[in-house]
Amino acid sequence: MEYAIETINLVKRYPTSSRLATAGMPRGPAARGNVGGFGAIIDAVKGSRGPFIEALKGINLRIKEGEIFGILGPNGAGKTTLIKILCTLVLYDEGEVYVNGHDPRKEVAEVLKNLQAVLPESRGFNWRLTGKQNLEFYALLYGLSDADARERVNYLLDFTGLTARADDGIQRYSTGMQRRLLLCRALLRDTPIIVFDEPTSGLDPASAGEFRKMIIDRLAKDEGKTVLLSTHNLQEAQELCDRIAIMERGKVIASDTPDNVRHLVIEDRMLRVAVSGAVPGSQEGLIKDLEAIKGIRGISTEIGTTGNFQSLSMRVEKELDLAYVLRLLSGSGLVIRSVNTEEPTLEDAFNLITGHDERKGPRRMAGGF
Numbered sequence: 001m002e003y004a005i006e007t008i009n010l011v012k013r014y015p016t017s018s019r020l021a022t023a024g025m026p027r028g029p030a031a032r033g034n035v036g037g038f039g040a041i042i043d044a045v046k047g048s049r050g051p052f053i054e055a056l057k058g059i060n061l062r063i064k065e066g067e068i069f070g071i072l073g074p075n076g077a078g079k080t081t082l083i084k085i086l087c088t089l090v091l092y093d094e095g096e097v098y099v100n101g102h103d104p105r106k107e108v109a110e111v112l113k114n115l116q117a118v119l120p121e122s123r124g125f126n127w128r129l130t131g132k133q134n135l136e137f138y139a140l141l142y143g144l145s146d147a148d149a150r151e152r153v154n155y156l157l158d159f160t161g162l163t164a165r166a167d168d169g170i171q172r173y174s175t176g177m178q179r180r181l182l183l184c185r186a187l188l189r190d191t192p193i194i195v196f197d198e199p200t201s202g203l204d205p206a207s208a209g210e211f212r213k214m215i216i217d218r219l220a221k222d223e224g225k226t227v228l229l230s231t232h233n234l235q236e237a238q239e240l241c242d243r244i245a246i247m248e249r250g251k252v253i254a255s256d257t258p259d260n261v262r263h264l265v266i267e268d269r270m271l272r273v274a275v276s277g278a279v280p281g282s283q284e285g286l287i288k289d290l291e292a293i294k295g296i297r298g299i300s301t302e303i304g305t306t307g308n309f310q311s312l313s314m315r316v317e318k319e320l321d322l323a324y325v326l327r328l329l330s331g332s333g334l335v336i337r338s339v340n341t342e343e344p345t346l347e348d349a350f351n352l353i354t355g356h357d358e359r360k361g362p363r364r365m366a367g368g369f
């Protein structure tokens with residue numbers, strides 16, 4: 001079967017910054033006055049043989065036609081690198097990559113007929129032109145005829161809800177509108193695959209929600225496109241994606257549907273019990289009794305102003321008999337005021353697999369940021 005996107009043992013190495021700082025710099029007195037000359041470029045290329053940051057360390061992904069696939073991962077995981085390889089902006093070093101069967105290293109034109117990327121940092125719009133004029137400019141650049149360009153631009157402005165502001169200079173566009181314009185530009189060529197790097201970063205919650213809705217309803221459902229996106233937003237991944245891959249330090253460490261990922265990683269549920277009537281000092285014995293029960297871990301208590309504990313939280317295995325736990329609590333003289341169980345969230349799973357602990361702040365990644 002041919003996949004929309006397939007990577008096999010994909011490896012990408014970047015020269016380290018120390019190398020970059022020296023690579024390409026003219027050396028010796030003879031080179032003075034020749035900054036940026038051809039020799040410097042050759043040097044830069046030679047310099048790239050130096051020590052490397054391995055941004056991707058053997059990525060295997062298979063994305064099916066029509067899927068919405070999310071790539072999650074902390075800063076520096078390699079998400080943007082992967083996306084840039086797919087849209088031919090970065091060359092990979094080892095492995096294989098196919099975009100509808102075409103190799104981005106060898107068949108650039110074919111790949112770009114099949115895949116367009118929306119990168120948040122991409123520029124290239126003329127700030128003195130209107131949104132519509134900018135799109136018409138790109139449509140002509142992409143080889144559309146005058147009539148086709150006009151029709152496609154109007155369709156896309158409508159598609160992304162920009163028609164009312166189409167004739168405004170784009171310096172007046174908000175971040176959300178600029179993002180829509182970038183999407184219009186990517187859709188000019190009507191490719192079957194669209195790739196987004198952090199599509200909703202920098203958007204307010206309402207605009208982000210609208211943008212997500214547009215991806216699901218219009219791109220995936222109406223147009224049947226394959227969508228690959230990277231995100232830091234776990235809620236977004238859960239809401240949007242058919243399947244996700246969690247990346248860390250250049251590796252895919254989990255890949256499945258969002259529901260399967262969270263249940264694969266965390267079998268447990270969280271049990272929270274609010275109590276009253278605790279006798280001061282009694283909690284230690286109770287916690288020991290709870291800890292002795294197989295299938296309970298990570299017990300924590302919340303202490304009230306009087307020094308008594310008011311609630312208990314713990315992770316419990318799915319099959320554990322909760323009635324037994326509650327009998328133990330009430331048997332120790334506690335009054336049970338409320339009981340809550342929560343399924344693990346994708347965020348719990350993500351934090352567990354990436355070792356990212358909210359209380360300590362984001363973990364600094366080697367070679368990241």
Ligand SMILES: Nc1ncnc2c1ncn2[C@@H]1O[C@H](COP(=O)(O)OP(=O)(O)OP(=O)(O)O)[C@@H](O)[C@H]1O
Pocket residue numbers: 014015016017053054055073074075076077078079080081082366367368369
């Ligand atoms: N042009 C470059 N030159 C050298 N190293 C780079 C370059 N681009 C990225 N890197 C390094 O490659 C690794 C992966 O970076 P990448 O931007 O792909 O991560 P990311 O997952 O997109 O992170 P973020 O969430 O911060 O956007 C990082 O260690 C980064 O420092």
Ligand SMILES: [Mg+2]
Pocket residue numbers: 079080081197
């Ligand atoms: Mg990135």
